[in-house]
Amino acid sequence: MHISDVIGQVISLRDVQSVQVSGKDKKRVEFRLLEINGQSMACCLWGKYAEQLEEHLQKSNDSNVVCLIRFAKIGFYKGDVQVTNAFDASLIQFDPEFPETLALKLRVSNDEYALALTDTKREKRLRKDHTVHWNNVEIKSISEIMMAPVEEGCKIICLIECMDTDWSWFYFGHNSCKSKALILKSKEGGILFSNEKPLFWCTSCHATVTSVAPKYKLHMFVKDDTSTCKLMMLDSVRKLIVGCEAEELWDGSYDEIEDPAYLPQPIRDLVGKSLCFGVTLGSENVANGSDVFLVSQVCSGDKILQIE
Template sequence: MVWKRWRRLSFDERNQVIHCTVKKEFIRRMDVLLVEGETKVITNFTVSPASGRFRTSGHVYKIVLAQTTTIRTDLDLPPNVLGLHPVRFNDIHDGKLNPDFLIDVFGQIVEIGNVEILNVSKKQTKRLTMVLRDTNDVRLNCVLWGEFAEQLEAFAQNLHEAVVVFVLRFGKIRLYQNVWSVGNCYNCSIVMNNPDLPEVIAFRDRLPKDGVTLSYTHPNQLTIVNSVSVRADFLTHSPRRTISEIVSASENIKCVTMATIMSIDTEYGWYYMECQTCQKKVLPVDMEAVKEESPQLDFSKKLWKCPKCEDYVDNVVPVFLLHFRVMDGTGETKFLLFDKLAMEVVNTTAAELVDNFDEFKRDNMCRIRRSCQ
């Protein structure tokens, strides 16, 4: 079953971040109790593995609030826990960060380009590019889209300060033409300019004292640019083939086809377990044999063998491996979809389906036991 979700982040007293999810039917009640910036004590919730792209937290688990969850205010907890974890620009340029995770960025704005209007998917969208620098004078491109670009444009046009510290919360990193950059991620990002936060004030004090200030040219007119996404470009310029043409092809081809999904073939399973460290498939192990071989290991969780890490691991998550039976007017075949593409079709994650399936099995076993008493 697929649920619509409502998402927030939670922080503990050590400033650690974890993703929080609410099912659709509980949103109205939770929306009154959970206010951004307020400190709350949350009890009676479930925990499930976190997965998917553009995750707001690097935590391997997420909190799922349910009907029995209780939320209360505790004045003894520190009210200024924000969960900000700015990353180093060098770590972005060196490719050390996983693009699946959203990040926090602090940077002094040293240059703002002109605002462009792009025609993306037949809609006009504003784009603004700027250059940030960190306390080590490392530069990083930042690209803002839509309302975020408009906000910064309005801020720059009425600017009275020479040094502006820009904060991007939950931004995504992107590699384009071998150049790394950051930008907003749809509408879940938060943008702040010179916010009065202790972390930002400390960052500002550590900036180089070299007199570098913001360079911004007020545009006389907006630049109109025609642009299409990579996916739109592929769909437009790739050849179209029927299923019979694909099946009879004598060489590898890149093409577009239109077909109807008949069913999902689960004969060989529909997911596999993946190591969250290296994102590679892990293999099940004989726990009894491992206990005899390596008694020093922690056996509180089920262990798996990761061929790439060359070690036993327990930080694993289920990911999709779906075989779709499809057909068109010329024939039928099977398409294999891995995790990210499969999630776009089924509109949920493998981890959530596995959790629901395990809960279903537990409920049925309880009913069987009760009927046998």
């Protein structure tokens, strides 16, 4: 057990409960704190701290809360790291004016952020550990990969039906580490600047940065004769089918995309093409049944014939 400061977004919040402790009623609230690096940890607040969270939620009427706990007690409970207040010595703040707060609240959705982090890590692992020889891996149908029993790399030959415009076609990536960067804004909604450059929060370096550029993150609905699924293609393989950098298609605006259904012409031109994709089947596919697969390689038409 040790004492430390922790900050994160309140997720998986349970109802505040009154429990008997040494013959007295005491309030308790359990939730998880989602940190800026995408990891979450269990959190349990007791007594006045549970009441403070309850009061803040009632007053703000906003479930998107960032919580800073100073002098928090960090230990283990049922094999999981757990944060709790150190008796009455802890201090708690909600939505403190820190860059971490702005970065956490800027997420359009926690699922998107977590997925982006997971896929980036998986892509790096693939490059490092997997010198996959794509000419040698098996070609499978979409229905086969949907029912795959093991994590592996394989190829599918499919038609791009359409782009999933529920997602933006790009994200801002830190030029040094290539990780996702979140633009920082003031409470009034204005973009924060440093030396006339927009300020971003790098989710990997955990620091404010200005050296960023748009990176591809395409979500495509594809089909073959057996089924349909969704492919996600990150920036490392984008030029294989788009043919240019994302920055060349970017309109130069740092504001949120008002109409994600609008796509640059080179991306719209992908619809209707039949291609061979090398995809990785991860634990989220095999164990959790996700129908979103990460593209790790693209083969052109002439290579498809050689593979067959």
